[in-house]
Amino acid sequence: MRNNRNIVIFAALLLQLLMVGATAAPLADQVNPMGNYDKMNHDLQQELYESEYDTVLPVIFQLNSPISDADREQLEKFGATILGDAPLIDGGLIEAKAEDIRQISNWDRVEYLELDKILDFFYLPPEWGGDPTDPSAMMHETTHVVKATDAWDRVIVSPDGTIQHDVDLAFTEWDGDGTAIVDLDTGVDAGHPDFDYLEPWTGDKVIYSAKWDGVWTETRNSDTTSGHGTHVGGTIAGNGDASAGRRAGVAKGAQMVALGTGDGASIFAAEQGLEWTFIHSIPGQNPYHIRVVSNSWGTDGDYDPNGAIAQITDRLTFENGVAVIFAASNSGGNGGECSGGLKTNVYANTPSAISVAALTHDGSAITSFSSRGCMNQQHTWPDVGAPGRNIWATAPRGTAIDATTKTQGDLYYMAISGTSMATPHVGGMAGLILDVAPSLGVTDYHREDHDFGDSLVGGEGTAAYGQFENWATENFSRIHELELILELTAVYEGMANSCEDGNSDDSCNDIPEDCYLSAT
Secondary structure, eight states: OHHHHHHHHHHHHHHHHHHHHHHHOOBOSSOOTTOOGGGBOHHHHHHHHHSOTTOEEEEEEEESSOOOHHHHHHHHHTTOEEEEEEGGGTEEEEEEEHHHHHHHHTBTTEEEEEEOOBOEEOOOOGGGSOOTTOTTOOHHHHHHHTTHHHHHSOOEEOTTSOEEOOSSSOSOOOSOTTOEEEEEESOOBTTSTTTOOSTTSTTSSEEEEEEESSSEEEOSBOOSSOOHHHHHHHHHHOOOGGGTTTTOOTTTTOEEEEEEOOTTOBHHHHHHHHHHHHHTTOTTSOTTOEEEEEEOEEOBOOOOTTSHHHHHHHHHHHHHOOEEEEEOOSOOOOSOOOGGGOOSBTTTTSTTSEEEEEEOTTSSEEETTSOOOOTTOGGGSOSEEEEOSSEEEEOOSSOHHHHHTGGGOOSSEEEEOSHHHHHHHHHHHHHHHHHHOTTOOBOSOOOOSOOSSSOTTTOSSTTOOGGGGGTTTSSTTOOBHHHHHHHHHOOOTTOEEEOOTTOTTOOSTTSOTTTTOOOO
């Protein structure tokens, strides 16, 4: 009898242990050895398909709740090495073998995985830049094109409609002073005279300059290899000191935060820059009044609502009221590239972001290199355009771009082209508008189902996502009030396409004569 009882107790204990083991098992009941592709972005799926089982891949992961110590232990058991944390997306960055990534995708704690790709910065090589020594191509001209100089000239409008102009500098300019703009890029050479960094000018222009090397490290010059970010920063808010004001940026009085990810930056480094921006722009905890982040980087593709950058773009816009601005990309196109061949920046396609196309220097035409998006998917179209051709702005010291522009004959400024150069014009405009109207935030305006083919909201194509099933009551179709103002006040009537000399990849031969000629 005792033996039978011992057998029963042993069986019960064994069953209990099995139940505990089943509860603790991190994998789903039915595990696909190839991984759960529903939890991976397209780039990761493709990389896994092409890689050997022991190829080590960098992957950004998101869990379905904040990461715990137990989660970290489990990731290590899977064979992953944790390289960085991303608390705003409940995840971080790992490295793991391809076979281990497949296993991790089956873990029930995982919300999403994406390949940590190297990003592109959207400026053109010198041979596409026209003649940057042309004295007519000056930064002060493009500030006129975007009407920044009108904003600088404050007037008094009387009740009877008469306008009193400033004739003796008695009026304070609307130049962005008091509003901070984040330049998230390769970095900024803040030692340039136009940036007034450190003593005795602390707080006048660049209020913080740092470079990402696993953590944000403050440094005067965070743009030591490329020079891209320094040029972008000058267009945003350079004060023009080295040119007696002729090459001042759009928001010439605004403050600037320079976050440098360096050349060869990956998605995770950019995500960390957006996390920094979010943390330092929380309403009520925003002493620098950070309201804008300008991003002249990305990679082509369609909107991925689950991606880390899209997630933080939404949070910055909806929670903090920050205007998130992205370059549309330099991939040109004729509007027929859709689905897998889409030629616009994946991050610019996020509905809450402001996507910027590149116009010619005088703003009279659309450059051929500027990405146009898919004709049947309105969410892929650029939202606004700004000059992006032959843009003169601050030059860094001893960098790759600086070396290619030495023949231009200016030690403090250089001229380059790209949607990267158009984007900071809009970043500066955003700073000017939010300086005047700081209460602007997410609009209550909703877009209807506006795509004619593959629908962003509820169609059958690549742009249809489940999260848009409740689009009428959710934030996902909303935009920043700043974008609405820019779109409703911009005039592109009769704007033609400009063919760029030297652009062998996109010479305009495939652009229909009437392609994207705006009616308004």
